Amino acid sequence: MTELVLGTIEDGVATLTFNRPEASNAMSMDLADALYALVEPYARDRSVRAWLINSTGKNFCAGGDVGAFGNTDDPQGLIGAMARRLHDSLRILNAHRAPVVMAVQGAAAGAGFSLVSGADIAIAGRSSTYLWAYAALGLTCDGGSTWNLPRVIGLRRAQELAFTGRRLTAEEAADIGLVTRVVEDEALQEEALKVARAIAQGPTESFGAVKQLFASSFANDYGTQLEAEANAIAAALGRPDGANAVQAFLEKRKPVFTGE
Numbered sequence: 001m002t003e004l005v006l007g008t009i010e011d012g013v014a015t016l017t018f019n020r021p022e023a024s025n026a027m028s029m030d031l032a033d034a035l036y037a038l039v040e041p042y043a044r045d046r047s048v049r050a051w052l053i054n055s056t057g058k059n060f061c062a063g064g065d066v067g068a069f070g071n072t073d074d075p076q077g078l079i080g081a082m083a084r085r086l087h088d089s090l091r092i093l094n095a096h097r098a099p100v101v102m103a104v105q106g107a108a109a110g111a112g113f114s115l116v117s118g119a120d121i122a123i124a125g126r127s128s129t130y131l132w133a134y135a136a137l138g139l140t141c142d143g144g145s146t147w148n149l150p151r152v153i154g155l156r157r158a159q160e161l162a163f164t165g166r167r168l169t170a171e172e173a174a175d176i177g178l179v180t181r182v183v184e185d186e187a188l189q190e191e192a193l194k195v196a197r198a199i200a201q202g203p204t205e206s207f208g209a210v211k212q213l214f215a216s217s218f219a220n221d222y223g224t225q226l227e228a229e230a231n232a233i234a235a236a237l238g239r240p241d242g243a244n245a246v247q248a249f250l251e252k253r254k255p256v257f258t259g260e
Contacts, residue, residue: 003019014045049202052103060104125182206236
C-alpha cells in the first residue's frame with residue numbers, strides 16, 4: 001500500500017510530503033490519519049527545528065476528497081471526523097516551536113488553500129493557483145482558514161475570496177500576502193528546502209516564542225503584549241542560544257545555535 005504521507009527528519013528539518021498524486025493530493029480520512037501519525041511523534045523529537053510540507057505530483061492539495069462523501073452512509077460524520085483529524089495535526093504544528101515552511105505547486109484549493117494560509121513561510125511555484133473552493137460545494141471551511149486568513153491577508157480580502165470563489169494566481173497570492181514569495185516552478189522544492197534548512201540552524205526556542213507572540217497579539221491589548229514581549233526576550237537571553245549568541249557578537253564571530 002502506498003504511503004499517503006512520506007516523512008523524514010534530516011538536518012533538523014522534518015519533511016512531510018503528501019503522496020496521493022493520482023488524486024491531486026486531495027484530503028481523505030486516510031491521508032489525514034497518515035499526516036497525524038507523523039506529526040505527533042515528530043513534534044516530540046527535539047531534533048526537529050523546522051517543518052517542510054510539500055507534495056508529490058502536479059498539485060499541492062486540490063481540496064477534500066469529494067468522491068468519498070458520496071460513497072458513505074454518513075457523509076456528515078465523515079467530513080466532521082476528517083476535519084477534526086486534520087485539525088489535530090494543525091494544532092500541534094501551530095503550537096510547536098519550529099516554523100512551518102510550505103512548498104506549493106499546482107492547485108492549492110479547499111483544504112490545500114487553508115493549509116497554505118497557516119504556513120509560517122509559503123514558497124509558491126509560479127504556476128500555482130489558490131482557491132477557497134468550499135462555497136462551490138455549499139460548504140463552510142476547515143483547516144484553520146477563518147483564523148489564519150484575516151491575520152495574513154486581512155478580513156476584507158478573506159471575505160472576498162470566501163464569497164466570490166475568485167481563483168488567485170501565484171503573483172496575486174503574493175501581492176495580498178497569502179504566500180511569502182514566488183519562484184520558478186523548477187526551483188520550488190530546492191528553494192523551500194533551502195529556507196527550511198536555514199531556519200533549522202536558527203534559535204529554535206526563540207522562533208517558537210515569536211510564533212506565540214504573533215498569535216497572542218490579536219487577543220492582547222497593547223500593554224499586555226508589551227509585557228509578553230519583555231518576558232519573552234528576557235527568557236531568550238537566559239537560554240543557551242541567547243547567551244551564546246550575545247557572546248559571539250561581542251567576540252565578533254558568527255553564532256552557532258543549538259536550538260536550546
